[in-house]
Amino acid sequence: xxxxxxxxxxxxxxxxxLMAMADISGVRREVSVACVATxxxxxxxxxxxxxxVGFAMSVIDADEAEKTLEALRGLGEAQETxxxxxxxxxxxEGAQ
Amino acid sequence: xxxxxxxxxxVAAKAVLLAIEALxxxxxxxxxxxxxxxxxxxxxxxxxxxxxxxxxxxxxxxFIHGPGCPVCVLPMSRIDECVEIAERREVIFCTxxxxxxxxxxxxxLLQAKxxxxxxxxxxxxxxxLEIARRNPEREVVFFGLGFETTTPSTALSIQQAxxxxxxxxxxxxxxxxxxxxxxxxxxxxxxxxxGFVGPGHVSMVIGTHPYDFIAETYGKPIVVAGFExxxxxxxxxxxxxxIRDGRAEVENQYARVVPEHGNxxxxxxIADVYxxxxxxxxxxxxxxxxxGLRIRGKYAAFDAEEKFSVGYGAGPRIVAEPEGxxxxxxxxxxxxxxxxxxxxxGCTPEMPLGALMVSSEGACAAYxxxxxxxxxxxxxx
Ligand code: SF4
Numbered sequence: 126x127x128x129x130x131x132x133x134x135x136x137x138x139x140x141x142x143l144m145a146m147a148d149i150s151g152v153r154r155e156v157s158v159a160c161v162a163t164x165x166x167x168x169x170x171x172x173x174x175x176x177x178v179g180f181a182m183s184v185i186d187a188d189e190a191e192k193t194l195e196a197l198r199g200l201g202e203a204q205e206t207x208x209x210x211x212x213x214x215x216x217x218e219g220a221q
Numbered sequence: 222x223x224x225x226x227x228x229x230x231x232v233a234a235k236a237v238l239l240a241i242e243a244l245x246x247x248x249x250x251x252x253x254x255x256x257x258x259x260x261x262x263x264x265x266x267x268x269x270x271x272x273x274x275x276x277x278x279x280x281x282x283x284f285i286h287g288p289g290c291p292v293c294v295l296p297m298s299r300i301d302e303c304v305e306i307a308e309r310r311e312v313i314f315c316t317x318x319x320x321x322x323x324x325x326x327x328x329x330l331l332q333a334k335x336x337x338x339x340x341x342x343x344x345x346x347x348x349x350l351e352i353a354r355r356n357p358e359r360e361v362v363f364f365g366l367g368f369e370t371t372t373p374s375t376a377l378s379i380q381q382a383x384x385x386x387x388x389x390x391x392x393x394x395x396x397x398x399x400x401x402x403x404x405x406x407x408x409x410x411x412x413x414x415x416g417f418v419g420p421g422h423v424s425m426v427i428g429t430h431p432y433d434f435i436a437e438t439y440g441k442p443i444v445v446a447g448f449e450x451x452x453x454x455x456x457x458x459x460x461x462x463x464i465r466d467g468r469a470e471v472e473n474q475y476a477r478v479v480p481e482h483g484n485x486x487x488x489x490x491i492a493d494v495y496x497x498x499x500x501x502x503x504x505x506x507x508x509x510x511x512x513g514l515r516i517r518g519k520y521a522a523f524d525a526e527e528k529f530s531v532g533y534g535a536g537p538r539i540v541a542e543p544e545g546x547x548x549x550x551x552x553x554x555x556x557x558x559x560x561x562x563x564x565x566x567g568c569t570p571e572m573p574l575g576a577l578m579v580s581s582e583g584a585c586a587a588y589x590x591x592x593x594x595x596x597x598x599x600x601x602x
Contacts, residue, residue: 128264128448129370129422142381157347159377160486175425175478178317178367179345180374182487183425183478195229196449200264200271201581206344209318213344216315217351 129175129182130197130206131190134158137166145169147176150194150203154210156181228272228450237454242279244461250281257283257413258460259406259554261399262420263290263582264448270587272450278457285554286584288402288506289420291367291395292319293576293583294552296502297542299395300325302531306362306393307338309529313356315349316364318342322579324543346378346392353382353390362525366395370422372514373487376494379516379523393525393532394516396495399423400431401512402503407439412553416460418453419445421475428483429471436469447475494520498533504542504576505549548575551584558585558592565589 132147132154143159145166157180158169173190174181185193197203228234250256260266266286269275275284288294300323307314307330314330321331321342334340339359343349346363353361365375375392382390399420406412419432424445435443442463446456456474463470473479494517501513515533516524526532542548546568547561558564558577568574570586577583581590 129425154344155347156345157374157377159490160373160484162486175422177370177422178374179347180377182370182373182422182484185478189477192229192449196268199450200267200448202264202267209342209344212318212342213348216341216343216348217355219339219341 128197128200128202129177129193130203131173131185131193132156132176132181133190134169134172134174134181137170140166145181147174147181149176149210150207152207152210154179230451234451234454237451237458238277241282241454241458241461244458244465245279245281248281248461248465250279252280255281255283256415256461256464257285257554258416258418258457259285259287259414260418260453261287261289261403262418262423262448263293263580264422265418265420265446265453266290266584266587267582268448268450268453270591273591274450274453278454282457285414286551286587287417288406288503288552289368289399289423290577290580290582291371291397292323292580293548294397294402294503294505295320295323295366295395295576296504297324297326298502299532300329301327303330303364303393304328304333304338305531306525306529307333307340308336309360311360312339313352313359313361314338314340314364315343315346315352315361316340317344317366319580320364320366322573323576324573346375350378350382350387350390353387354385357389359389360528361390363390363392364395365392368397368399368420368423369426369491372396372495373426373484373490376487376490379494379520380490382523383520388522391523391525391528392516394495394514396514397501397503397512398497398514399427400434401509402506403432403435405506405509405512406553407435407441409553411555414441415464416441417443418456418460419443419471421445421447421452421479424473424475424479424483426484426487428481429473429479430482432471436471440469442469442472444472444474445479447478493517505552543574546575548577548585551577558588561585
């Protein structure tokens with residue numbers, strides 16, 4: 126829960142609410158980009174960010190993203206985070 | 222050195238390990254008179270065990286596992302209050318999955334869910350916001366817990382709920398902050414600490430200056446670290462160099478992610494939504510001054526403590542620990558997890574008695590998952 130996971134910003138979904146779609150290890154998940162917002166949100170497209178409980182907290186470079194992901198996999202945290210995301214989606218429907 | 226091959230860069234790891242060995246010798250630290258280094262963050266505790274760093278580094282270094290696992294320091298009374306809120310018929314209670322198995326005095330959230338409470342495991346407070354939008358006739362409560370890394374997410378969610386006028390969303394706030402327990406540990410006369418490895422992702426939010434007091438007032442080195450194994454080894458080396466030179470400074474090994482002044486948007490959201498509580502209870506450590514956050518009066522409509530009249534201010538609080546558990550002593554480094562009479566018998570990750578066994582970031586669970594005892598490991602090597 127405490128460690129962020131790298132994701133790539135692929136689309137701005139709601140500029141007013143500062144929401145974007147991120148690709149996190151092949152899973153698409155809408156995240157908040159409030160903490161890393163730039164005057165023109167489109168500047169974020171293609172950037173990597175550390176994503177923590179649904180919020181992009183820090184923009185990082187691609188190499189750092191890869192290294193971090195590897196460390197998270199080693200700790201089993203990457204899998205845990207992806208499972209938590211799936212659980213979160215199921216929770217919206219109340220099906221858990 | 223059976224773990225070294227797992228490092229991303231084994232040659233670099235080997236070089237840092239050799240430098241650490243040389244420094245430990247130069248300082249004159251031995252198994253009998255070790256240097257005590259506390260890693261504050263639970264993610265670091267997990268990584269140290271996962272990669273066997275405690276065994277790869279010389280015996281002259283003793284790691285003390287700090288209080289940086291938010292699930293592990295949740296007091297039983299707070300879990301009881303969660304259950305009390307979750308069992309109300311109108312409530313949908315949303316929590317991170319990690320908190321489900323933390324024991325309360327009556328039951329855990331997992332047991333409450335089995336007994337029929339509508340408890341949902343979410344990944345993000347944004348999921349809870351969406352559940353509130355979709356269920357206007359229900360009260361949706363998000364269990365906000367965690368250190369400064371997680372705090373901005375609930376602050377921004379509360380601000381969003383306020384903008385939308387989402388009257389059925391509230392947060393049960395259990396956010397805690399890293400610096401006060403460090404101060405409490407440094408003030409504890411029984412505690413022997415020579416230096417710290419500081420948390421990486423917490424510092425990404427708060428920057429490095431909140432640790433200045435560790436160096437300036439207490440004269441101890443601290444190095445903010447990433448959580449790759451090589452990051453940790455390098456940080457240990459940096460702490461040792463400071464000790465050898467007689468320096469006490471705040472150094473940043475993880476500057477590629479941690480800006481000196483933190484993340485301004487996150488800090489502004491935290492300051493807008495939260496204020497320090499006079500005191501907050503930590504499992505195993507007791508009440509610590511100004512170590513927890515509460516929701517400011519202007520956002521009282523989104524404060525589950527206010528909405529349901531539970532928690533601080535609602536009545537006398539009992540400080541309870543599960544019987545026979547030594548979590549407090551483990552948390553302050555007085556004994557190793559294996560020294561607890563319940564370890565591996567009355568307390569396992571499947572059936573945790575104490576919270577340090579619940580999360581992989583807790584010292585007891587990390588020991589259990591990767592450890593056995595130091596002696597049996599040596600025999601196996
Ligand atoms: S083994 Fe269980 S009861 Fe003992 S200190 Fe660890 S978590 Fe607490």
